[in-house]
Amino acid sequence: MRPLFVTGLSIASALGAGLERTFSALREGRSGLRQNDFEPFPHPTWIGRVEGLESAPLSGEFARFDCRNNRLAQLALAEDGFEQAVARARERHGAARIAVLLGTTTSGILETELAYRRGAEVESLLARRDYAATHGMFSLTEFVRRRLALEGPAATVSNACASSAKVFAQAQRLIEAGICDAAVVGGVDSLCLTTLYGFRSLELLSESPCRPCDERRDGISIGEAGGFALLEKAPRAGRGAVALLGYGESSDGYHMSSPHPEGAGALLAMSAALARAGAGTREVDYVNLHGTGTPANDRAEDAALHALFADSTPASSTKGWTGHTLGAAGIVEAAVSVLCLERGFRPGSLNTERVDPALRARVALESEQRPLERVLSNSFGFGGNNCSLLFGRAA
């Protein structure tokens, strides 16, 4: 496929707002995880929480979109000159030629959950809520589209933890079909009770900071994050020449909440991403794993990785830094991949002490400073969705 250049990029996660804070934390091996202090929750767990959202309401014409999820979107939009990059793209292409495709899994559900906790007040609280602008799945995309004054095709993609990876594929198709010249992609997911209690019910929540691929790994740490990328057909001065070179999507068709044990769907997604880019496995310098830290995910992903790369390509999960940001994991790890390519840095797996001897791929524990040409990023989700994105320097 024709490469799509990343001409704008921004991120906000437990590592802080902006690419510089994100990269400093990566380089210094500083995790953003902390013991849960979000909402009263009877089980010990660690979370990747974004600071300051409670005191940053949306105001003015955007007040109706106010909820934790959209506050996190706002925080990310304001970083890294992203809004300015979009404004320049709008001048180049026209507002109707730029799509807005964003992933989320729980949108603004938190405030509805909290309303239910207020007993008899729930009715009056909910009756006052602007459902479409806050709780609804499209709330995020409509907020961002209006904030950026864009008029191109807009949709929320909600494929669980693959959501904000799949939007890159969608953007590529719209541009390839000649419908758009550029796209704002990304996603936001914020902390809420649904995911804390939900992952606990599946016994997938670790009591300690998550340890992807560790022999003692016992589950995820939930994080929240928001991030955006501007994709265009030509590179721009300012950002480097990193582009989306390929994508691959597949389904497991196996189970609602467990991955295919041999990682069959994951293998298809990774292979398709390489094929679309016309790249061989030896041209990939680093794989940013989905690497959630659950026994089943890391085992299945390892099987797929080993089938494709044997033990030749270093791989790691960065969820020890950010936690599993669910519907935002795709954009968070896409941003990490772009940063790594731009700055010649290959992260290890933070918190992981000893790689599970049953895993056969090459899991890197230590980070290293070294030039990278191509990075593959994996995102998998409930319902058996897999998406792999290949980023690299385009000629």
Added chain:
Amino acid sequence: MMKVHLHGVGVAGSGLEGWAACREVLAARAPWSGQALRVPAPAILPAAERRRCNAASRLALAAAEDALAGCEWPLAELATVFTSADGDGAVTHALCESFAAPEPDVSPTQFHNSVHNAPAGYWGIATKSKRPSTSIAADQDSFAAGLFEAAVQATLDRGPVLLVAFDLPLPHPLALMRPRSHDFAAALLLSGEPRGRPLASLALRLEPGAAPSALPAGLGALADNPAARALPLLSALAHGGTAEIRLGAVGARQLAVRCER
């Protein structure tokens, strides 16, 4: 401008049990009863998933199966696009109620049923499909956004794409935010290249302004169900000939469709 071919239509909703029955109502040969549809657990699912699957998945899969009755492709070869404004409100409500209890007790099944792509996941299990699946939401315009995405995929990849649009009433107190009376789901099987004898061809384009086409006469009670925005297209199919319709916003513009059969 995109052109795609339509190979199958499926419907499930209040007073509209299947495309054949829906066509009679749309052609004014039968009245719309508005009677709630009782959707059985999909026979296509393995027993365990049949027990676990939620109302939204049952409704969506009923429309999908209806559309694929004479499908010329193996079901595992279909890419899928599922679209819904609100997913499954009953599951959201049950989860929120449990969080309000002194000792919240959430079941794993409830949690995995809460994801927006739950119907797509069940469909994947039913068909053992490895093909990509995308789950979309665009509030009142979810049908237009889903059709648009399905058409883009069919045009670029040439292969068959199954589109399923569904929305259900939300229970109280969620209904205070979003009132809705009726279930509705529609499914369309599309392809970029014709195969066999397509039912119709659809030419899609985005154009400024203009509101979506009104719902067919007698079906106004479905106006608060975003999936029912499919009805003007279904009506055009039921009546034959050529029709120009607008199905809702995709971004700031309307999705206009020229339907020829």
